[in-house]
């Protein structure tokens with residue numbers, strides 16, 4: 449079953465239905481079919497319409513090809529052992545497995561322009577929105593995406609495999625199709641996150 453044939457989630461019959469049913473996939477559960485290279489370029493092109501103060505495009509995407517997954521696995525393993533010399537086999541295997549999940553993998557980098565007057569925070573917010581838009585683009589083509597970080601996103605040796613400081617890994621976006629029906633996850637209560645301003649004044 450892929451996300452197109454799962455009636456409950458990522459319903460593409462209308463934009464409002466899609467947003468009401470949007471659901472990510474778990475990278476480890478994503479299977480073939482995956483997107484073509486052209487479709488992947490299309491996802492990135494769609495995400496390029498992300499709001500971006502100052503027209504800086506403070507984000508970029510590096511695609512890891514299928515035949516590069518073993519190299520990535522070796523890299524994650526080496527970086528993990530360097531930071532955790534006493535790491536156990538299970539932890540190391542988790543890194544190797546992550547590198548090989550799903551048919552397609554995109555690494556999204558927050559790529560801020562430090563010399564700009566636009567605050568770093570705004571540039572990073574834009575990158576978060578960019579990741580979200582890539583996910584939407586993936587779902588709109590009938591695939592399923594999963595945006596995760598995990599330990600590798602916070603390690604500089606891993607970052608250096610894809611970019612350079614001050615860039616940071618904003619996420620690993622895995623793409624494929626669902627091997628099993630998706631399940632709902634709890635969502636927040638609207639009244640816990642939405643309120644009317646009480647008009648507080650500055651003393």
Ligand SMILES: Cc1cc2nc3c(=O)[nH]c(=O)nc-3n(C[C@H](O)[C@H](O)[C@H](O)COP(=O)(O)O)c2cc1C
Nearest residue numbers: 470471472473474594595596597598599618619633
């Ligand atoms: C920046 C970011 C990092 C995330 N990292 C992880 C992660 O490392 N592992 C994980 O299981 N989920 C992670 N998630 C959560 C999943 O991407 C996903 O959003 C979550 O499972 C909820 O699914 P939904 O998108 O259908 O709401 C992360 C989400 C965000 C926004």
